[in-house]
Amino acid sequence: MTEVITSPNAGFCFGVRKAIDLAVEAAKNAEKDEQGRCGIYTCGMLIHNKRVEQDLAGMGIFKVDDLSEAPAGAKIIVRSHGEPKRFYDKAEELGLELMDATCPFVKRIHDLVHSAREEGKNVIIVGDPGHPEVIGISGWCEDEAVILSSVEEAKAYAESRVDAVSETVVVSQTTMRNEVFDEIVRTIDPDGKMDIKNTICNATAERQQGCAETAKKVDAMVVIGDRASSNTKKLYEIASKYCKNTFFVENLSDLSLKEFEKYNRIGVAAGASTPDYAIKEVTSSMSEKFTDEGLTMADFMGEIEKSLRLPKGGELVTGKVHQVTDKEIIVNLGCKKDGIIPLDEISLEEGQTLTELFKEGDEIQAKVLKTDDGDGTILLSKKKLEATEHWEEINRAYENKELIDVEVIRQVNGGVIALYKEVSGFIPLSQLSDRFVEDSSEFVGQTLTVKVSRVDPRRGKAVFSHKAYLNEERQKALEKVWANINVGDIVEGTVMRFTDYGAFVDIGGIDGLLHISEISWGKLKHPKEVLEIGQKINVKILSMNEEKGKISLGLKQTIPEPWTVIDENYSVGQVVEGKVVQIKEYGCFVELEPGLDGLVHISEIKNERVADINEELSVGEKVNAKILEIDKERKRISLSIKETLNMEPAAEEADAAEEEAADEE
Ligand code: SF4
DSSP states (O other): OOEEEEOTTOSOOHHHHHHHHHHHHHHHHSOOOTTSOOSEEEESOSSSOHHHHHHHHHHTEEEESSGGGSOTTOEEEEOTTOOOHHHHHHHHHTTOEEEEOOOHHHHHHHHHHHHHHHTTOEEEEESOTTSHHHHHHHTTTTTOOEEEOSHHHHHHHHHHOOSOGGGEEEEEOTTOOHHHHHHHHHHHOTTSOSEEOOOOOHHHHHHHHHHHHHHHTOSEEEEESOTTOHHHHHHHHHHHHHOSSEEEESSGGGOOHHHHTTOSEEEEEEOTTOOHHHHHHHHHHHOTTOBBTTBOHHHHHHHHHHHHOOOOTTOEEEEEEEEEOSSEEEEEOSSSSOEEEEGGGSOOOTTOOHHHHOOTTOEEEEEEEESOOSSSSEEEEHHHHHHHHHHHHHHHHHHTTOEEEEEEEEEETTEEEEEETTEEEEEEGGGSOSSOOSOGGGGTTOEEEEEEEEEETTTTEEEEEHHHHHHHHHHHHHHHHHHHOOTTOEEEEEEEEEETTEEEEESSSOEEEEEGGGTOSSOOSSGGGTOOTTOEEEEEEEEEETTTTEEEEESGGGSOOGGGGHHHHOOTTOEEEEEEEEEOSSEEEEEEETTEEEEEEGGGTOSSOOSOGGGTOOTTOEEEEEEEEEETTTTEEEEESHHHHHHHHHHHHHHHHHHHHHHHO
């Protein structure tokens, strides 16, 4: 069984395919006159292939050799290798409409040299001065570029140059060989001062490499293409080097099928101007049952069908990166048109560039925006694909009740719009916080964790709730607090608010009641006598009921009850300071500390007889008193103020004696 192997990258390159697609589409949509002309022309051959030229003529597209030959009002297709600026000016002068099929890679060179010239820089083009692409490039820098086609020319230029090296931009013809370009650059710019732009397109090198690799492993090679096509001739030379049985054919009729019966493995290569159908008719004729890299005939037909089918708008496609520039990615989708992902359809982080992130040969997924972007290519978007993926993530979060982070981007009526990656959703005002929100502007720019509360897949809309997240978090915190506290624990809390009967204290998400009777060992009329809002205090958990969510707290329990430590702090004969808290007929009560009052009997107030205590003392007054008796059983303390009065002169005398002694010294 004969095996037929088509070499990688055989046939049309991206730029040529784009030009052909544009021509075919334009012809399809144009009306033809009686002679079958559709008013569309190419200036010179669109590509170097007579069959393609005949096909185009069959569609009503004809060739003129100069713009002046085209009838007024005609449409002219600009070829993939581009034209100089004067070509565009002349077309305008002649009233011709241009359909620009300049390959984007060539267009980029036009832009580079044009801007360089505008900035007053010198331009060097490394390439063949007679090649239409180089003529076109030169025409975008006022034909003032220096064109170098060989290392010898580069040496001569380097020796005689007078321009400032640092003011020079160097570009290359797209089909230049990398080694030659590098050698020329080394010759003219040994110190690396020039602005070097390697604008070589790898399509040609890859095709040639694929041809060489295939030729090495087959018994015979067939190179398909027009005999006038220089790149096909080059392929023939390469194939002949590695395979002695190499044949150059323009089409199927040149092929002596009998001749090929004796070969087991046949390789097929094709030039950049060879259409797919020419390759396929040759390969499929070689053998009724050939295999192509392991494909059967049925597989092969399937491949052809697949290549003819174009993806639909909205379809997700996978392809191989064919070329990356700073502005776009060209993607080979395995069908008759290539895909383009423009820069603005790719999410990049600040400072990132396309060429850093993607390289030729990478597999890439994208969503189809348009099957024809008006330029004969398929417009793709990676952002839209991400949006689809991100929409699925939102749906998953909704179904699984998961949390996601969103960025609030703007205020709208009744809430805000927030982005989850590329997908936008709505957060109603009432769902922005667990507190009342009057003005949502404070949230703009913030990243919020939210729950997805509603999704509308048909309209691609989602509603988020930050409040639900906060509530959930609070609930979790509460559960944690409940799990970690026990009756008897002393915990830190914050005084939140007062009532007449006590204060509420937050102990980590739960508000516990600190009853007024549990605040102090003494008597209080209102909690604010000893506490302040926001004050941090340690409290003891007196009781708790998780079901009812109630906790009773005690503050006084965090310090000992005064009578339990009375012996440590007080003794008979000790003079203490206190505050008069109550006046009775028989005496007054003096508070030594909260919860510890002593009685000063009326007879112990003064040395003289006291008729009315109110004439001697008032509530709130601070007094010194001597402890006469401590009755622990009945929890009573007897005090005497007059005893301290009796002591004072003695103290004064002692002080005076001390001062006297000091003076004598
Ligand atoms: S630059 Fe590359 S892709 Fe464009 S036409 Fe030339 S060879 Fe083809």
